[in-house]
Amino acid sequence: MNLHQCVYSNGSFLYTNVLSNTPNTPFNTGTNVSDTRDTAVKCGPATTGWRLDSPNVAVQSLDRVRGRYLNLHQCVYTNDRFLYTNVLSNTPNTPFNTGTNISYTPDSAVNCGPAVVGWRLDSANVAVQSLDLASRRYLNLHQCVYSNGSFLYTNVLSNTPNTPFNTGTNVSDTRDTAVKCGPGAVGWRLDSANTAVLSLDLAPGMLRNFSGEAR
Known part of the structure; x- marks a missing residue:
């Protein structure tokens, strides 16, 4: 599984996207399931007024034969002007990196970097989801991407403490065909152009069961 994270700046705030299929195609990523590791991040060219924020951009290749659980850590930071969402453990901006991993055990606590001066964790939007x-x-x-008219907030988890903003991320025997997003809170609305669900078919690659046997 190759999880691409593309972070864009318009000079006022950051926007994080991890999906390859949002309606806002110039900002889409290369996230995919493959039998090979992606060695370079794939990000759309954006639109006028936006540029890639390269310190926060990366691809994390997660080998599904090395573990049962995708422990997806979401770390959201604030500088009191806007929010920045990171789900990867390997961006160049290491003080903001997460604990996202593949393991034979589910993670019970979120792992987030300490950030840098002027930034702090926005704990209401921080969690780990073990899939x-x-x-x-x-x-x-x-x-699910939300706007308050001043900046955007990206959430990919279904279990943050900030429940009105939670998503429908899950594992299932069926593809989800419609994105599921919480209603947000007063002053916030869904930014539908950047909101989507990506169904990744796990069948083509070999998984291992908990005892380590091929299945």
Whole structure:
């Protein structure tokens, strides 16, 4: 599984996208399931006024034969002007990196970097979701992006403390065909152009069961 994270700046705030299929195609990523590791991140060219924020851009290749659970850590930071969402453990901006990994055990605590001066964790939007890739065929990755008129907030998890903003991310034997997003809160609305669900078919690659046997 190759999880691409593309972060863009318009000079005022950052926008994080991890999906390859949002309606806002110039910002789409290369996230995919493959039998080979992606060695270079793939990001759309964006649109006028936006540029890639390269310190926060990366691809993380997660080998599904080395573990049962995708432990997806989401770390959201604030500088009191806007929010920045990171789900990867290997961006060049290491103080903001997460604990996202593949393991035979689910992670029970989120792992987030300490950030840098002027930034702090926005704990209401921070969580880890452990997804059992051996139990179902599809990883349905829901991305919900919200706007308050000043900046955007990206969430991909279904279990943050900030429940009105939670998503429908899950594993299932069926593809999700519609994105599931919480209603947000007063002053926030869904930014539909950047919101989508990506269903990744886990069947083509070999998984291992908890005992380590091929299945």
